[in-house]
Amino acid sequence: MKQIALVTGAAQGLGYAIAARLFAAGYTVVISDLSLERAQAAAEALDASGERVLALKLDVTNKADFEAALAVTLERFGALQVLVNNAAMTMTTPVMQISPEEFDSVMSLNTRSIFVGCQVFGTHMAAVGYGRIVNMASLAGQNGGTATGAHYAASKGAIVTLTKIFAKELAASGVTVNAVAPGPIDSPMVHAVVSPERMGGMLANIPVGRLGNADFIGDLIVQLARPEAYFTTGATWDVNGGLFMR
Ligand SMILES: NC(=O)C1=CN([C@@H]2O[C@H](COP(=O)(O)OP(=O)(O)OC[C@H]3O[C@@H](n4cnc5c(N)ncnc54)[C@H](O)[C@@H]3O)[C@@H](O)[C@H]2O)C=CC1
Numbered sequence: 288m289k290q291i292a293l294v295t296g297a298a299q300g301l302g303y304a305i306a307a308r309l310f311a312a313g314y315t316v317v318i319s320d321l322s323l324e325r326a327q328a329a330a331e332a333l334d335a336s337g338e339r340v341l342a343l344k345l346d347v348t349n350k351a352d353f354e355a356a357l358a359v360t361l362e363r364f365g366a367l368q369v370l371v372n373n374a375a376m377t378m379t380t381p382v383m384q385i386s387p388e389e390f391d392s393v394m395s396l397n398t399r400s401i402f403v404g405c406q407v408f409g410t411h412m413a414a415v416g417y418g419r420i421v422n423m424a425s426l427a428g429q430n431g432g433t434a435t436g437a438h439y440a441a442s443k444g445a446i447v448t449l450t451k452i453f454a455k456e457l458a459a460s461g462v463t464v465n466a467v468a469p470g471p472i473d474s475p476m477v478h479a480v481v482s483p484e485r486m487g488g489m490l491a492n493i494p495v496g497r498l499g500n501a502d503f504i505g506d507l508i509v510q511l512a513r514p515e516a517y518f519t520t521g522a523t524w525d526v527n528g529g530l531f532m533r
């Protein structure tokens with residue numbers, strides 16, 4: 288059976304690495320992002336033939352975009368088994384200076400998007416009796432964050448909880464819902480948040496002494512997406528170089 292996966296925020300960074308590892312594992316991959324042009328460029332880089340890749344605009348703050356992306360994917364490929372809710376943003380505003388509007392915007396993009404994605408895609412997956420959803424959390428959601436903003440950390444903590452809730456709801460329908468919680472991964476986002484001057488201090492604080500690798504996150508998600516991974520659901524998979532100990 289053809290295996291189709293959709294990744295949000297897949298034009299760059301971890302999202303692109305996840306899409307690339309799924310592609311290498313034989314999946315047909317829908318690369319979605321806020322910008323159609325950037326999604327198209329990423330799709331072209333992954334599969335110039337365009338046979339096993341589709342680029343879509345999917346603004347994760349917009350429920351109608353999730354619904355449209357599901358409809359277009361089903362129309363084009365006839366199935367959709369895997370959703371990776373990856374898109375997010377971070378802002379490093381000190382907690383006492385975060386406005387309610389800024390707090391809402393981070394929660395909407397990082398957390399409400401996961402809620403909506405699990406609802407829309409989970410409903411389809413439950414109807415067909417099979418599916419795999421992976422939500423991108425963060426170590427910051429577990430330890431309150433250090434380099435990251437308070438709203439970012441709170442938004443990621445809520446993803447762990449939502450993952451458990453949707454896992455329980457969908458378990459009997461053949462749908463698993465798991466989260467991955469990375470610590471700092473070598474990616475545009477980490478370099479945007481941690482200046483070159485502060486990077487040495489950050490590396491010194493990571494027990495394994497180096498940043499994580501985006502391809503490994505992709506490979507972990509390939510494993511969680513397998514039919515054989517039916518017995519892990521509601522779990523948060525930590526990938527943090529031992530930083531949880533600090
Ligand atoms: N890079 C890291 O060290 C870590 C990343 N993470 C998580 O991994 C995920 C990916 O992170 P990175 O690749 O580093 O981020 P990134 O900032 O490099 O990429 C995020 C992608 O999301 C897209 N995006 C932004 N707003 C969007 C919207 N409204 N709708 C759809 N797409 C949108 C951006 O265009 C971009 O392509 C995020 O959930 C992040 O919180 C978690 C822990 C560590």
Ligand SMILES: CC(C)c1ccc(C(=O)O)c(O)c1O
Nearest residue numbers: 377425426427434471476477
């Ligand atoms: C790159 C993102 C914002 C990031 C950076 C640092 C940490 C950490 O030190 O724990 C994270 O968990 C992140 O998600």
